[in-house]
Amino acid sequence: MKPRRLIPGLSLMLIGGFGFWLSWQNEAADDVWQQRRPPASYEDLLQAATRAPSNPRLWGALGLACLLDPQHLDYQESERHLRHALSLAPNDVRLWGWLGDTLAISGQVDEAERTLRQAQSLAPNHFITQWRLANALIRVGKLEEAAPYARGALRSNPTQAILMLDLGWRISNGNQSYVESLLPPGLPDVEYQYLRLLVQQQRVAAAIQRWQAVLAKQPDPERKRTTAFIQDLLAARAYEAAWQVWAALPERQAAGLVRTAIYDGGFREPVAKVPIFEWRFQQNEAGARLALDRAADVPVGGNALQIAYDSPGPAFYHARQLLALPPGAYRLTYFVRSRDLVAAAPPVVELQGVGNPKWRVRSLPPWRENQPWQRVVCEFAVPPEVGAVELVILRPSECLTPGTCPISGTVWFGGFALEVISKAR
Known part of the structure; x- marks a missing residue:
């Protein structure tokens, strides 16, 4: 079988x-x-x-x-x-x-x-x-x-x-x-x-x-x-x-844009989904909370960027905008305000070269603990090798390490404007 x-x-x-x-x-x-x-x-x-x-x-x-x-x-x-x-x-x-x-x-x-x-x-x-x-x-x-x-x-x-x-x-x-x-x-x-x-x-x-x-x-x-x-x-x-x-x-097209101008210097426009020449805001920064203040009463009108500091974190870049500036001399103006500001290194405004990262100009607002709106003026010259410029609101780079530059209080920025002083020859 x-x-x-x-x-x-x-x-x-x-x-x-x-x-x-x-x-x-x-x-x-x-x-x-x-x-x-x-x-x-x-x-x-x-x-x-x-x-x-x-x-x-x-x-x-x-x-x-x-x-x-x-x-x-x-x-x-x-x-x-x-x-x-x-x-x-x-x-x-x-x-x-x-x-x-x-x-x-x-x-x-x-x-x-x-x-x-x-x-x-x-x-x-x-x-x-x-x-x-x-x-x-x-x-x-x-x-x-x-x-x-x-x-x-x-x-x-x-x-x-x-x-x-x-x-x-x-x-x-x-x-x-x-x-x-x-x-x-x-x-x-x-x-x-x-x-x-x-x-x-x-x-x-x-x-x-x-x-x-x-x-x-x-x-x-x-x-x-x-x-x-x-x-x-x-x-x-x-x-x-x-x-x-x-x-x-x-x-x-309807905005009548000028190449040598800051786009939305008064923070009126909604945040772009994919920003290019618009403002780019750093979200979820350690030690800083960003908000749009529509009741800030900026002297030249518009809204203000409000930054509240509530921890000793580095809180480095806050906002930045790419500018396609030809070589020449320019005058940057903007307004700042503060409340209960205590800082070892308060925020600044920088112009940073894109084509030449070694080129940069720093504008230091005259901060006080409690300060009403104050106009800040910064004149600078863009050399031919820079190519493009980034306008940046930030805390100084020496504050990258948490705890080295404690800060608390609230600051406001608004009314950014740029004018041409002279074009490069």
Whole structure:
């Protein structure tokens, strides 16, 4: 009886083992199919393909492994396996694409182009077929032929824009007209990637013109692209251009902004969600509580920034604003007030260089324990190497260590204004 019982069990084990082997070889093929490193070695894939000679996926995986496995790089063998896979599945667009890649890498440019055109004809609207063909055509200098395929690829997958645009830029030697021909119309995210490329290539004026002509007219309800573009300009130290884009926003145009002025010096405007040239307030500072005092009765009108100190914490930066100031001489005025102020180092106002962090000007208000509103004047000159200036309300840097500069009481700041004394020659 026992031998008879073993026969069904062994049969089930053999069937299960064969099923597991088929599952493994298909999984190995699928891993390479998705362009990941194969989990099996080249020898294991070759063995699996040899055992399943009619499985085009395994032969395709083996062909691609010859490109991905650094231990077995062989373009000729990759081509041979991929052609064999195509003989088994002649309409598989992925196999045509991989074969085209192999031919291009091995220097068979004309054959690669014919192969990639075949892949594109099988899937004319698919991202990867258009991408591969456009890429191949651009690299051999067939720029005009590549443009419609590049536009189709980016229309299918806008996230790959920067790679295609960068390639077009390099091959065309920075020809803006050509790179713009690769842009599919009506895709703001692709347009933004082009602006980033222009900024990276130090074509700031061209980026601003393109922004005004195209992207500024596109809907951007949360200002994400606008904010990102301004941040790109700031990172490139194009401070004036960044200010121009910021000042051109619909909510800013009615304010009649001037580049050499402090924005919202009277603290009337609501706090910006993502501040750029607006006030930025430090929240949850140790030892300081910030509030907007609408009943402060500032002599020049407006509201006041109220700072209440209630512990010996360092309470360093309170508020700051970026100013895109050209070189020249300026006069800063503001008003301060105090109540029950006892401090080893009271707060100050500083102007700090952005392009040159060593440049700074400190304004020391004449604090008293209880002081009514008093006007403070600070004249300073911005040298050419500074680029931009940050206006900062802070406690002195020597108070960074808690307990070294105890402070208590309340202070108010308001009525910030800036005027030009003279421009740099």
